[in-house]
Amino acid sequence: MEDFKRLLRYVRPHLGLFVFAVISMLLMALADTALTAMAIPLFDQFDSSVAKKSPTLFYLHSLIPKDDWYNKWIAISAILIGLTIMKGIFSYFSTYLMSKIGQLTILDLRNELYSHLLAQSSSFFEKHRTNFLVSRLVVSCAAIEYAVSANLRDVLRESFMLVFFLGAAFYLNWRLMLGALIIGPIVGVLTSKFSKSLRKLAQVSIDGNKELTDTAQETLSSQTIVKAYNAESRERKRFRRVTEVIAWANLRSGKIVAFSPPIIETIGILAIIVLFYFGLREINAGNMESSQFFGFLLLVLRSYDPMRKISRQHNEISKAFAAAKDVWDVLDQKSHLPEKKDGVTLSGLDEMISIQNVSFSYEDDAKLVIDNLSIDIKKGQMIALVGESGGGKSSLIKLVQRLYDPTKGAIYWDGTDLRDLQISSLKRQIALVTQETVLFNDTVRYNISYGKPDATDEEIKTAAKIAFADEFIEELPGKYDAPVGERGSNLSGGQRQRLAIARAVLVNAPVIIMDEATSALDAESEKLVQKAFENLMENHTSIVIAHRLATIRKADNIVVLEKGKIVESGTHEELIVKDGKYKQLYELQFQSS
Template identity: 65%
Template sequence: FMTSKFSKALRHFAEASFEGNKLLTDTAQEALSNHSIVNAYQAEAREKIRFSKVAGLIAQANLRSGKIAAISPPVIELVGAVSLVVLFFFGLREINTGRMEAAQFFTFIYFLLRSYDPMRKISRQHNEISKAFAAIGDVWQVLDSEEKLPEIQNAVELQPLADSIELKSIGFKYRDKSKVIIDDLSLEIPKGSVVALVGESGGGKSSLVKLIQRLYDPDTGAILWDGVDIKSAKLSSLKSQIALVTQETVLFNDTIRYNIIYGKPDAAEEQIREAARIAYASDFIDELPQKYDTIVGERGVFLSGGQRQRIAIARAVLVDAPVLILDEATSALDNESELLVQKALTNLMNGRTAIVIAHRLSTIRRADKIVVMERGKIVESGNHNELMARNGKYKKLYELQFASEEESDKNMQNAQQAVIKS
C-alpha cells in the first residue's frame, strides 16, 4: 500500500520532469537554430531567461521526485518494523492464551523475515519502474498508432492511370477532432491534366491530397483510380504511382546524391544526372567541390532555398511517377532562383497528371482546372478566365492574393524589355 502511494507521487513528478526536459530541448534547439534572429534583435538575455525558467521548473520537479525517492525506503522500512512489533505483540498474546503454538508462530515469523528483504528490493525497483513509465508514454503512443492503413485481402495491383482519378461524395474528419474537414466533395481529375487547388488556409486542400495518397481513408464516399476504389488496391502500387513535392522542402542530412535517389535507390548515375538537369539543379551541383557527394546538412541548411527546392524536384523527376502531388512553397526566392524553380516545376508537370496546392499565379494560370475550396467544399471550379468572368469567390481571392504578384511580373517584364532595347 505504501509503495503504491509513493510510486504514484513519484510518477507524477517524473512525468513533469520528462515533459520539462522535452520543452528545454525544444527551447535550446529553437534558440540555436534561429541564432541570427536572436542576435539581430539583441534577444540573448530574453532567451537566457526563457531557458532558465524552463530549467528551474525541471529542477523543482527533480527535487521533489528526489525527495520522494529518498524518503520512501526508510518510511516503508519503518512501517515494516512497526508492523513486525505489532505482529509479535499479538502473536505472543495468542501463544499465552493457547490459541496458537509457539512453533507455528516462529515458523511464520521466520518465513516473513526471509521474504522481507526481497519485498524491500521490489519496492525500490517499483520506484524506478514508475520513473520509466513517466518517460515511456510517448513511446507507447507511437507503438499503439497504426503504421499505415490496413490493406484488404486479395488487394488489386493498380495500373498506371489511363482515364481519371474521381472523388465521389467524400466526407472526412480527423479522429481526434469533431470538425468536418472535407464535406461531401466530388471532383474528377482527368489523366494528363493540371488541377490547382486554391483557397484560404484551413479550407481542406492539404487533407484532400492526403486522402488521394491514402494516408487517411475518407469517412464517406470513395476515391476511384480508373474506376477502382483505392481502398481495394495494394498500397505499394498506389504509392509507386504518385510523386510528392511538399511545401516544406524535406532533405536528409546526407549527400545530394542520397537525397535525389531517395525514392529510387537503384538509379543509375546517368539517371541521377538527367533528373538534376531537368530540375535545373545540375549547374549549381557541378560547381560544388564534392558535386553530388556534397553533404547538404540538417534540413539542407548548407543549400539556399531555391537549391533545396530543385533537389526535391529532381527527386520527384527520378521517381517518374505518372501522378504528381505538389504543395508549392510559399517562401520568397530571389528572381533568378524563382525563375529556375518555375522552369523545373514546368518540366516536372509536363506529361503528368498534376494536383497542385497552388500559391503561385503562374501555376494557377497554367492549370486546366482551378478548384476553389472553402470549409471542405468546392465553391467554384473552372479555368482562370472563366472564374474571373464569374466575379465570384475566386476573383476576390485573386485580387487579395495574386493581383500584386501580377503587377510585379508586369514590372519585371517591362524592366527586362527596357534593358533589351537599351
C-alpha cells in the same frame, strides 16, 4: 508488475545470455562469500590459544596445513588469490553479458517503436508533437536500457550476495542468525516506504525532462523568430520554470536517497551491538570459536552493503518503469488506415482520378473542410487548385494520397476506390513536391535518390539536369556527395526546391502533386523552378496548388475552392471571362505586385 512483465518479453529472446549472466553472478557471490569466510582461518593464525582449526565454509580450513606458519601463509595466500581471480572473472562476465542483453533488448525495442511510428497514419502525428515522440524514442528507451544492463544486474547480483552472506552466517550459528533476522522486516518496511516516494518523484522528473526537451527543441529550432521578437528573456524564464520543477524532484529524490542508507545503517549497528552481546555468550558457552563469531559478524556486516545498494537501485528502477510506461503508451496507440489483404495493385494511371461527392472533416472536429466535392482529373491533365487559405486545397490532396479517408463519398483511381488499393502501390504512383522542401541531413545524391535508392549515377544526374539542378550541384564541394545540411541549410530556397523536383523526376510517378510549390521563391529562382516543373509535368498528370496564379495559366482546369466547396472551375481564359472569384483573386494579386 504489468510493466515489468512486458519488459521481460523483450529480454526473453536473450534468455541464454541471461542464464549465463545469472550463473556468473551466483559464482561471483559464492567466491565473495568464500573470501569473506577465509577470515576465520586467518583469525586463527593470530590466536595462539586455539588448539585446533576452526571449521569454516566449503571445508576451506582443511586446505591449510596444521603446522609450520610459513606453509599456512602460502596456503592461505593461494586460496585468497585464487578466490579473488575467480570473483573477478565472474564479475566480468556478469557485467558484460548484462550490458549485452541491455543493448540487444533496447535495440529490439527501439526498432519496434520506430517501425510503429512510421506505420501510423497522419492523424497520429497531428495528435502528438514530434519532440514528444523523439523523447520516447531516445530518452525513455535509454532509461530502460540502463535499467536492464545496470540496475537489473546490480539488483540480482547484490541479492545473490545478500542470500549467500546470510546463508553462510546461518550455517555458522543459526541461533544468532535468527536474532539478526529480526531487523529484516524493519528494513523492508522502510525500503518500501522510501521506494514509493521515489517512484512518484521519478515520474515528476521524467515528465519534466520530456517537457524540457520539447521547450529547448522548439525554441532553438525557431531561434530566428525568437530573436526577431526579442523573446530571449521570455524563453529563458519558460526554460527555467521547467528546470526548477526537475531540480525540485531530483533534490527531493536525493534527500530520500541520502537519508535512507544512514537510517538503515543505524538500525544495523544497533543490531550488531545486540549480536555482539549474544555472541560473547555463545563463545563462553563453548558453542562457537571466537574466530567463527568474528567471521559470522563479518558476514552479517557485509550483508548490509547489498541491502543498501538494493535500496538505492529503487530510484533508478522507478525511473525506468516510468519511462517504460511512456513507451508502452505510444506502442498501444494504433492509428492505421484500413487496408484490404487482397488490395488491388496499380501499374499506372490509364484513364482518370475521379473524386465523387467527397466530404471530409478531421478527427474530433465536426467542421467539414471538404464539403460534397466532385472533380474528374483525366490522365495527362494539369489541374490547379486555388483559393484563400483554409479553403480545403491541402486537405484534398491528402485525400488523393490516401493519408486520410473521406468522411463521405469516394475517390476512384481508374474506377477503383482508393480504399480497395494496396496503400504501398498507391504511393508508388504519386510524387510529391511541397513548398516547405523536406531534405534529409545527408548528401545531394541521397536526397535525389530517396524515392529510388537503387538509382544509378547516370539516372541521378539525368534527373538533376531535368530539374535544372545539375549546374549548382557541380559547383558544390563534393558535387553529388556534398552534404545538404540539416533541412537543406547549406542550400538556397530555389536549390532545395530543384533538388525536390529532381527527386520527383527520378521516381517517374504517373501523378505529380505540387503543394504551393513556388510561393516562397524570388523571381529568378521561381523562373528556374517553373521550367523544372514544366519538365517534370510533361507527359504526367499533375495536381498543383499555387498562390501565384501566373504559374497556372496553362492548367487544363483551374478549380477555385472556398470553405471546402467548388465555387467555379475552368481554364484561365474561361474564368477571367466569368468575372467571378478567380478573376477577383487574380486582379488582387497583380495589383499588389
